[in-house]
Amino acid sequence: MALLEIRNLHVNVEGTEILKGVDLTIDTGKVHAIMGPNGGGKSTLAKALVGDEAYEITEGEVLYNGKDLLEMDPEVRAREGVFLGFQYPVEIPGVSNTYFLKAAVNAMRKHRGEGEIDAMAFLELVRERAKRVKLDETLLQRPVNEGFSGGEKKRNEIFHMSVLEPNLGILDETDSGLDIDALRIVSEGVNAMRDGERSFMVITHYQRLLQHIVPDVVHVLVDGRIVKTGGKELALELEEKGYEGFDEAAA
Amino acid sequence: MEAVAQSKSVYLESFEQLGEQGPNWLRALHERGIHAFEARGFPGSREEAWRKTNLRPVTQTHFPVADSQGVAPKALVERLGDLGDSYHLVFVDGRLASDISDLSDLAKGLTVTPFSQYEDHPPERLTAALGRRVDIDWHPFAALNTAFFVDGAYIHVARGAMIEKPITITHIITAEADQRAVYPRLVVEAEDGAEVRVVERFIGDDQASTLVCPVSELSAGQNTILDYSRLQEDGATVMNIGTVNLAAQRDASLRGAFVADGGRLGRVDLIADLEGEGGEIDCNGIYLTEERQFIDFHTWFNHRSENCFSRQRFKGILQDRSETVFDGLVKVFEGAQKTDAVQENRNLVLGKRALAHSNPRLEIFADDVKCTHGSTVGELDEEALFYLRTRGISAEGAKGMLTLAFAGEIVDMFRVTGVRDHVRRVLMRRLGVDDADIGEIL
Numbered sequence: 001m002a003l004l005e006i007r008n009l010h011v012n013v014e015g016t017e018i019l020k021g022v023d024l025t026i027d028t029g030k031v032h033a034i035m036g037p038n039g040g041g042k043s044t045l046a047k048a049l050v051g052d053e054a055y056e057i058t059e060g061e062v063l064y065n066g067k068d069l070l071e072m073d074p075e076v077r078a079r080e081g082v083f084l085g086f087q088y089p090v091e092i093p094g095v096s097n098t099y100f101l102k103a104a105v106n107a108m109r110k111h112r113g114e115g116e117i118d119a120m121a122f123l124e125l126v127r128e129r130a131k132r133v134k135l136d137e138t139l140l141q142r143p144v145n146e147g148f149s150g151g152e153k154k155r156n157e158i159f160h161m162s163v164l165e166p167n168l169g170i171l172d173e174t175d176s177g178l179d180i181d182a183l184r185i186v187s188e189g190v191n192a193m194r195d196g197e198r199s200f201m202v203i204t205h206y207q208r209l210l211q212h213i214v215p216d217v218v219h220v221l222v223d224g225r226i227v228k229t230g231g232k233e234l235a236l237e238l239e240e241k242g243y244e245g246f247d248e249a250a251a
Numbered sequence: 252m253e254a255v256a257q258s259k260s261v262y263l264e265s266f267e268q269l270g271e272q273g274p275n276w277l278r279a280l281h282e283r284g285i286h287a288f289e290a291r292g293f294p295g296s297r298e299e300a301w302r303k304t305n306l307r308p309v310t311q312t313h314f315p316v317a318d319s320q321g322v323a324p325k326a327l328v329e330r331l332g333d334l335g336d337s338y339h340l341v342f343v344d345g346r347l348a349s350d351i352s353d354l355s356d357l358a359k360g361l362t363v364t365p366f367s368q369y370e371d372h373p374p375e376r377l378t379a380a381l382g383r384r385v386d387i388d389w390h391p392f393a394a395l396n397t398a399f400f401v402d403g404a405y406i407h408v409a410r411g412a413m414i415e416k417p418i419t420i421t422h423i424i425t426a427e428a429d430q431r432a433v434y435p436r437l438v439v440e441a442e443d444g445a446e447v448r449v450v451e452r453f454i455g456d457d458q459a460s461t462l463v464c465p466v467s468e469l470s471a472g473q474n475t476i477l478d479y480s481r482l483q484e485d486g487a488t489v490m491n492i493g494t495v496n497l498a499a500q501r502d503a504s505l506r507g508a509f510v511a512d513g514g515r516l517g518r519v520d521l522i523a524d525l526e527g528e529g530g531e532i533d534c535n536g537i538y539l540t541e542e543r544q545f546i547d548f549h550t551w552f553n554h555r556s557e558n559c560f561s562r563q564r565f566k567g568i569l570q571d572r573s574e575t576v577f578d579g580l581v582k583v584f585e586g587a588q589k590t591d592a593v594q595e596n597r598n599l600v601l602g603k604r605a606l607a608h609s610n611p612r613l614e615i616f617a618d619d620v621k622c623t624h625g626s627t628v629g630e631l632d633e634e635a636l637f638y639l640r641t642r643g644i645s646a647e648g649a650k651g652m653l654t655l656a657f658a659g660e661i662v663d664m665f666r667v668t669g670v671r672d673h674v675r676r677v678l679m680r681r682l683g684v685d686d687a688d689i690g691e692i693l
Contacts, residue, residue: 051640051641052637073640073646074637074641075643075644075645075646075649077641078640078642078643079643086638086641089638090632090634090635090637090638091635092635092638092653092656093656094653094656094657094659094660095653095656100639100642100644101642103644103648104644107642107644107645107648111643143656164642164643
């Protein structure tokens with residue numbers, strides 16, 4: 001069954017059309033990789049899906065679980081289970097990572113009609129998930145992302161995702177800034193969440209992340225359009241040949 | 252200038268008609284006050300230090316001194332417990348309210364006395380201290396206070412006494428004092444080696460359009476720790492224009508926590524003098540304005556001695572059409588080498604029509620010093636707001652979270668636990684943030 005259906009999505013950023021008609025369907029429990037050259041529209045797709053107002057939808061529709069995703073406020077999308085792991089996570093001085101997450105967990109529970117999470121249960125959950133992505137426990141008490149290294153920020157995003165347990169995890173270039181060990185740890189964190197129910201959209205420029213998070217489907221996004229869709233072997237092909245041929249195809 | 256001339260004569264006339272107010276021994280000081288005010292008058296709109304403060308509501312009406320004491324409403328009396336356990340002296344409309352004060356079991360070495368209780372025999376150290384720290388020839392509202400105050404609090408901490416429990420002086424303004432003036436006065440002296448925490452608080456009835464002109468004089472002797480918190484939480488229509496005078500002797504540590512979130516017009520002139528080598532004055536403040544409120548902090552930090560340390564960190568949060576001023580001077584006198592001074596003012600403008608003025612200044616007459624200052628006026632970070640929302644936090648919750656985080660840095664520096672907790676609660680209430688929504692982020 002389709003968890004996410006994107007139909008003919010057109011998106012403008014500051015008056016320039018970046019997405020020029022994207023069609024994409026992600027079924028429940030599947031991992032889709034979105035690959036493509038820089039400037040092709042990968043991050044635009046991610047930001048548009050979570051409701052960044054700077055990304056203006058000019059045409060098309062997005063159905064999530066059969067509901068109109070584009071009608072929802074960003075926080076409602078999150079509460080409905082859509083998560084974005086940012087390419088450049090924002091630093092938030094003065095807001096502790098743990099308390100922020102607790103507020104987020106409670107906002108989602110409230111949305112589902114559940115009561116607030118018990119403090120002890122929350123602490124246990126947070127510790128267990130931090131261990132899963134080998135996030136240093138001192139980072140839990142620090143302000144969100146403040147003073148974190150690039151790799152720590154990416155790990156923190158995956159940590160947030162594993163605590164919030166979304167139905168759809170969108171990972172925007174999560175691999176950048178990660179060394180081989182961190183890449184393996186982050187990937188293991190994501191793989192641990194693959195349970196046949198949860199879906200992922202993994203956005204990357206390179207193939208190396210996809211060695212660890214093996215996708216079911218690979219799409220190539222060039223110049224605002226999906227120009228090719230294939231199996232996991234497509235990623236290898238791209239690694240070898242690059243995107244040059246696709247640039248021409250898209251032109 | 253006509254209004255000024257008229258105002259002067261009205262205050263002098265009022266002074267002469269009133270005759271003696273308060274204990275007899277204050278008479279000479281009162282006269283000095285009215286003469287200073289007569290000579291000085293209200294500041295003109297071109298005077299640099301007063302340029303941004305609209306004094307018309309104050310100067311165009313005569314506010315005679317409140318000559319009776321109203322009854323503090325129950326809701327205001329209940330607020331006396333807000334700050335937790337402390338010795339408590341309460342003044343209502345400028346006069347002692349002994350029935351709601353609690354000075355039982357004062358610690359050894361601590362004296363907390365209303366001036367009115369001294370009758371004819373005030374201690375010499377009080378008469379010497381009263382007015383010593385404040386320049387009434389320079390400050391017209393301090394001069395008015397000196398002319399008209401009828402009572403006040405004297406806090407004395409004996410040499411070496413360490414006082415654990417804070418002392419709270421609360422000034423309550425009732426509806427009875429509407430269209431009148433109230434002149435609160437506080438003198439704190441911590442002798443060498445003492446340690447004490449003093450909280451001064453202003454609360455009142457929202458119906459009282461009262462002119463409140465407080466003067467506080469605090470002196471920290473050698474090697475003392477003196478912690479002073481000032482909470483300006485006046486009723487909605489009060490105009491509160493006051494001076495705070497801090498002086499630190501050798502190796503003294505004087506810490507100030509300032510909060511202003513009440514009243515229609517609020518101004519504090521904070522004059523801090525570092526008089527002995529190794530002294531430090533560390534003042535942190537938060538002001539929170541809404542609707543058409545105006546709040547103004549003017550500071551003068553005078554480094555008069557070597558090796559002194561000062562910190563000023565003030566943050567403003569402005570809503571609606573409110574306006575604020577931070578104007579701060581660090582002055583390093585000749586010979587005050589090895590001065591280490593930092594002055595910071597940051598403003599978060601949440602209202603589209605709110606206006607924050609920020610003017611940090613340095614005057615340095617020594618050559619071996621470390622002085623920095625910084626000032627910002629900005630809005631909430633849109634990217635951060637969006638990031639929080641993508642994690643499920645509502646737009647309002649995200650705004651509240653970021654605003655509280657902005658203020659929290661200052662609130663965390665407040666050393667008196669009761670004050671810190673109270674200010675957190677006030678912030679959450681004023682920002683309309685639901686506790687459950689944001690968790691314990693402060």
